[in-house]
Amino acid sequence: MTAGDMAALFARLLETDIEPEDNFFDMGGTSVLALRLLAEIERAWGTALELIDVVEHPTPELLAAYAARAGEQADSTGGPR
Structure with missing residues (x-):
């Protein structure tokens, strides 16, 4: 993403x-x-984030980087973050 x-x-x-x-x-x-954004992110990229993640990473640039890291972490542990 x-x-x-x-x-x-x-x-x-x-x-x-x-x-x-x-x-x-x-x-x-x-x-x-x-909340709709979070649902769309999970649907489109399979990465589950929380509302606080949008608050702490409020720009597309920051949230995309954070979501990519969260997705990689979930992949390496075999489950959601």
């Missing part, structure tokens, strides 16, 4: 243009939309 992939997902949910460094919440994201 790239920052561009994540930005496209943010853009679809927020219905606006998003750059990799744009903050989800500053661009109009809410906790409800963040």
Whole structure:
């Protein structure tokens, strides 16, 4: 998953243009939309994240990098993070 992939997902949910460094919440994201984002990430990439992960990594660039690390960790341990 790239920052561009994540930005496209943010853009679809927020219905606006998003750059990799744009903050989800500053661009109009809410906790409800963040939960939808998490569901889409898990559906599309098979990586289960938590709401706090979006809060702590609010840009497509940061969240994509974090999700990639979390996915690698889950793969190496044989289960979800």
